[in-house]
Amino acid sequence: MSKFRKDDGKETPAISTSALPDIVFMLLFFFMVSTTMRETTLKVSITLPQATEISKLEKKSLVSYVYVGPPQRQYIPQLGSEPRIQLNDEFAKVGDIIDFVESERQAMDENERKQMIVSLKVDEYTKMGIVTDIKQELRKAAALHINYSSRQGTEY
């Protein structure tokens, strides 16, 4: 019996945790490199539609975002649940889009202005009426290169 209980009375040695920070730092660096900062807080809820023929937006600096969707729950009492447009951090009207495009364009590098892309992040269940209005405004603002943001979907 005593043969197997030799260590009785002795404390179990503490596990060395000196490598733990290294592991955590490794994870930290991985996330720092592979993710991007969230630029805007979404005030509208968006479920993107699915598509198969999608292309990636390579250069983030060229892209401006227009969000459209029903307001999130905390804004519903003031705004109702009809789809709204969000530019930067604010709710906006269709008429604000030209100014928005112009200010985004001013913020860009001069030689990149022509390649500006507007990414439309629109909720699946939005009616086309509002989207068409936005498209007309974008045409007026000469922001013709657009991208209908969508998820990778399955083929029919």
Added chain:
Amino acid sequence: MPRKLPEYNASSLADIAFMLLIFFLVTTTMDVDSGLERRLPQWVDPEDIEDTPPIKERNVFVVLVDRNNRLMVEGELTRVEDLKDKAKEFLTNPMNDENLPEKEVKEIPYFGPYEVLTKSSVISLQNDVGTTYGTYIAVQNELVAAIHELREELSQRKFGKSYEDLNDDQQDAIKEIYPQKISEAEPKKIGGR
């Protein structure tokens, strides 16, 4: 021999690193933005629009989407699943059908004289104000998919390579045979109320 330095307590370093890690997890996103790329036509003042010459009906592939998200293609109720095949049939017109678009022979680099659709042939997409955005994207996606598939098939036949792997000149030649011409009409009320 110098005295050994006392080891400092590093056990809280892990906590600090964890805190940083959690901060980055919360404030950053990983999603890569992707989507359907399209070009809008130049803005034209409604007053300046001159009467365009009438296009023959056989040269237009009309896709209508109503407020109940039903699809009408060339006058027939169609499911989204069948749209791609119909679009491909329109774009190739394999049997030289009377009702499908006219063709003309054109000189194209790498291909020589090749039968392509006339310049006036176009896919026309009209949607109602009440159409759902999801349906609109699904229709756009199918039309773009039809063109991509045709380009891919032609590329495989001619060059034995995927369209993606061709050089710019070759891609341009194929684009000339299958251009991506989707015109969108101003929204209208179509069917139902």
